[in-house]
Amino acid sequence: MSKKVLAILLFLAVGVHFSATVPDEGMYPLSDLDRAGLQQAGLEIDLKDIYNPGQVSLVDALVRVGGCTGSFVSESGLIITNHHCAYSAVQLASTPEQDYLTHGFVADTREKEIRAQGLTIRITIGYEDVSARILGAIAGVDDPVERIRIIKEASKSIADAAVAADPAITAEVSEMFIGKSYVLFKYQTIEDVRLVYVPSQNIGEFGGETDNWEWPRHTGDYSFLRAYVAPDGSSAPYAKENVPYKPRKHLKINPQGVDEEDFVFILGYPGRTYRHRPAQYIEYQQRYLLPYVSELNDFQIQQMEAAGAADKAVELQLATRIKRNANVMKNYRGKLKGLRNINLLQTKKEEDAALANFIRNTPELEKQYGTLMTDIDALYQEIFTDAEQEMWLAQIYSSTSLLQVARNLNHLKKLLQQQQTSEQREQLFASNITAFKGYLDRIYASFNEAVDAGIFSKMLQDAWQFEGQNELQTIAALGITEAPQVATFAGNLISNTQLTDKSFVTNEVLASASAILAYNDELLQFEAALAAEIDTRIKPEQDRREGLLNRLMGDYVTVKEHFLKRDFVPDANATLRLTYGYIRGYSPADATYMKPFTTIRGLLEKGASGNPVYDYPSLIRERWEAKDFGPYAKDDLGDVPVNILYDMDTTGGNSGSPIMNARGELVGVNFDRAYDATINDFAWNESYSRSIGVDIRYVLWVADKVDGADFLLDEIGIKESIYN
Known part of the structure; x- marks a missing residue:
């Protein structure tokens, strides 16, 4: 194999046949x-x-x-x-x-x-x-x-x-x-x-x-x-x-770590990949989804950073949201760059054209799948026509905390209204209220009124401009004729609702079933109207498309297996997998080569730039200048290795996966991919797909020499061996 990568899906049952040809990337059953x-x-x-x-x-x-x-x-x-x-x-x-x-x-x-x-x-x-x-x-x-x-x-x-x-x-x-x-x-x-x-x-x-x-x-x-x-x-x-x-x-942790070109493997739970989709799926990503989500996350980050700039408590409250949004934003921009750099859309179009030709020239396939490629294209053309609406609906609730609160309150109200007696309503309330409050606690943990108001206003202004197939009836029914009125409407919904007060919601609205049913405001009414439009007009069409896609994609993979004379391994879906490869650098641009190890020296060099993101504990410099590396230095570097690079096939969900050596010993922890490898979700390539992990020697050195967490060395069973 040109790429020594295997991703393994766990099956108990026998009966799923896979061909003997091992691909350069993918997931295989154990x-x-x-x-x-x-x-x-x-x-x-x-x-x-x-x-x-x-x-x-x-x-x-x-x-x-x-x-x-x-x-x-x-x-x-x-x-x-x-x-x-x-x-x-x-x-x-x-x-x-x-x-x-x-x-x-x-x-x-x-x-x-x-x-x-x-x-x-x-x-x-x-x-x-x-x-x-x-x-x-x-x-x-x-x-x-x-x-x-x-x-x-x-x-x-x-x-x-x-x-x-x-x-x-x-x-x-x-x-x-x-x-x-x-x-x-x-x-x-x-x-x-x-x-x-x-x-x-x-x-x-x-x-x-x-x-x-x-x-x-x-x-x-x-x-x-x-x-x-x-x-x-x-x-x-x-x-x-x-x-x-x-x-x-x-x-078992191996404190000796790894060297360049050492064999390594990872077990983990990679999230989602989409490598067995047609050209139209890539077109949707490139034209619509990736640009929209990255720009929306950028806007949300600006709103949150502004809110936390003068208040440490708010900064802490929003820290996880900011980090999550920033990670998605850069990931999506990397994917967009990668798609364009390798022109994956054109490659997929050529592959699909060859597949269509294969179907036409294979009588038994033409009889069963003769309309497959045109059916796929017709479905995606429908998806393209209201892509703006679909993307907006996918983001509106996650972007606005109070709208999530309103949706859950409205849903609980609806369930209570379906009960025939007050006794049944109170029983339903009693059996669900603890979990319900816990869910709202998680929403309110990162809620900030100014942030919600800013984001909600932008979302409604975007939707107000939708036309044709993208128009939302809930927004059109507001009767707003000028853009400034949208911002005013959004601001009023947020400022006038009592849902901004977590204590009021917990102690008053959620006091009893009757209290929930009695409470209402304009934000709840707006959410109820939006939810009704989703349920009656939008969701049935989404379900129809999902059903068509389910059948068409099953046929698409089946035909491709015939065409390429091999079975495929499944896309990642957050189930346990394995991937293997080597500690290896790469050349991301002409006349450059990136080595697969970084060191504390490099960390200190970044710190000298004056950029606050490169601040570090002073004890790191003190230990490094004293050459107090303990047993954690890599001899050929004359330093403690910090991060490592390797050509394994990873994606979201592999964060935290153990990097193991040829003997199954832990030598690092996976945490990221190189920028060009963000495209791994759609395609893997040996030349640019590189993943990044923290070297176990740096973990142990910081724990031992910097943070006073050397007690862990005893628990993981290496203290005696490395100091003797």
């Missing part, structure tokens, strides 16, 4: 691991050490941490992941007086560990191919809306049955190939997660957005958490009596 070429590529352990159904193996050390990946590194539930994966929990634990986000957090005893609010741990414990059951349920169903409804109902029924058989688990059916294959995944969920050690922000976020998605990097993007369970070993909410979780497997 059932086919023996033909993937891992050992020829450099793996030194047995394949069963990675995955061994029914037995303990490396996959048992992997966890999903929120939307990221983590791994157990001690027998007492200690987890290593990224700093940015714990960021929101650190923010929620911080106050202006006790600012863990800025200064870091170190708990040298279990009693000092604090709750990581909002974080849960999921451990994959089982998987089963249920494609036959899902596809059997829709056999002979031509109506696209009915097709999607049946798929969703069948998926939920299968997951519910799995939970009924074992109430200790959670379960969900994941679509592996759209309209083609489905897998039931079973998970153990751990609710009590605590912060153990998080470096200061000027280590964990060194370089800020200036360096985000860039190489060279010098970011200590790591943190340590601990999973806790009830004394009987069952999952339980945060409680003092809970005890550290005992994992079936934890990874």
Whole structure:
């Protein structure tokens, strides 16, 4: 293979056939691991050490941490992941007086560990191919809306049955190939997660957005958490009596790290990729979605930074939102740049033209799929006609916190109104109010009235300008004839609603079922009108398109498999995978070569620029000037390596994934991709697809020499070995 990459999807069931040809990129099931070429590529352990159904193996050390990946590194539930994966929990634990986000957090005893609010741990414990059951349920169903409804109902029924058989688990059916294959995944969920050690922000976020998605990097993007369970070993909410979780497997850390061209692999939970879509999908991304979302996020960041400029409490409150928006903005701009640089749209058009020609010249395919390519194009032309409306609707609720609050209140009011008696209403209220308040707490945690007003005003002004197929009836019905009136209307909705007052909502509106039903205001009325338009006019059409796309994409992949004479591996979808490759630099531009290691020297050089994003703890310079590297230096560098570069195939969700050497030992933690590799979601290429991780030697050096967290060296079992 020109690229030694394998991404592995876990299946229990046998019956899904894959060809013997291993692609340069993609995801493969562990059932086919023996033909993937891992050992020829450099793996030194047995394949069963990675995955061994029914037995303990490396996959048992992997966890999903929120939307990221983590791994157990001690027998007492200690987890290593990224700093940015714990960021929101650190923010929620911080106050202006006790600012863990800025200064870091170190708990040298279990009693000092604090709750990581909002974080849960999921451990994959089982998987089963249920494609036959899902596809059997829709056999002979031509109506696209009915097709999607049946798929969703069948998926939920299968997951519910799995939970009924074992109430200790959670379960969900994941679509592996759209309209083609489905897998039931079973998970153990751990609710009590605590912060153990998080470096200061000027280590964990060194370089800020200036360096985000860039190489060279010098970011200590790591943190340590601990999973806790009830004394009987069952999952339980945060409680003092809970005890550290005992994992079936934890990874061994190798403090010697890696060298250039060393074989490495990653296990993790990559989010979403879209590599098996037609040219029109890429056109939608390039013409519509990527520019719109990146510009909207840029505007939202400006609003939030302005609100926090003069108030530290507001700055902390909005920190996670700003970081999330900035990450999306730069990611989308990188994707847009990558699409244009490699002209992927034209490549896809040529591939699809060749596929259409293949169908026309293959009688048995022409008979069954003769209209496939024209049907795909016709559907996407419909999607293009109201793309502005679709994108706006996808962002309006997530962009405006109070609109989320209004939507949830209206939904709860509707459920209460459906009850026939006051007693039934109060019972429904009592059974849901705790979870409901918890959900609103998470919204209000990052709510700021000035930010909401600014963003909401822009969103409504954008929608007011929509014409033709993009016009929203809810906006048109306002009767506004001039742009300034839109801003006035939006401002009045925000300033006049009492939903801005969390205390009022919690103590007055949510006091009882009757109190919820009695409360109303213009913001609730506006949201109700928008929701009604979505439900009655927009959603049915979206469901129809989703159903058509489900069928067409299943056929599209099937025909491409015939055309290329090989099966494809599924796009990433947040299920457990493996990718492998080498510690390797690259040439992103003419006459340049980027080496695969950065050092503390480079960190200090950036710090000398005067840019505040390159501030760092003074103790780093003191230790470095004293050459106090301990056992963590890399001999050929004469320095401690900070970050590493490699050609593995990663994407969103791989944040926090353990980087392992040929013996399955942890040597780093994945956290990012190079800017040109943001396009990995759509295509992978050996020349530019590079991922970035923090070298374990830097993690250990900072913990030992800078942050006073050397107690962790004992827990992970390396202190004695590295100092003897």
